[in-house]
Amino acid sequence: MTTSLDLTLGDALLARVRAAAAEAGMSPEAWVAVVITDTLARQGVSEDAAPFDAAGEDPVMLDTRTPETVAFQHAAALAAIEEYDRTGVSHSIEDVMAELRADLEARLAAKA
Secondary structure, eight states, X not given: OOOOOOOOOOHHHHHHHHHHHHHHTSOHHHHHHHHHHHHHHXXXXXXXXXXXXXXXXXXXXXXXXXXXXXXXXXXXHHHHHHHHHHHOOOXXXXXXXXXXXXXXXXXXXXXX
16 A cells, blocks of 8 residues: 655755656655665564565566564564564664674684
């Protein structure tokens, strides 16, 4: 389902939106929709994959996941949300990636 939304932007912001949209080869409306979708997806774990929301409109965004993969990712996201709701504990991607990198570097050093 698609519903329209009217936004009132100042001249400077509208100029920036138009420039960014032109650079991306998109209409300002489509560009704003992508930015909002991406921003909201980064707010937390989503049970549905936001990057694929526009698959019907953009063949580049075509969702090629199998039904089993979709079901697994959906279940994993719901489990992560339940864990967060239960504990209130979350980890930034930066911290997770730093830990992963440190572990990988330690393993590579041990092999050398």
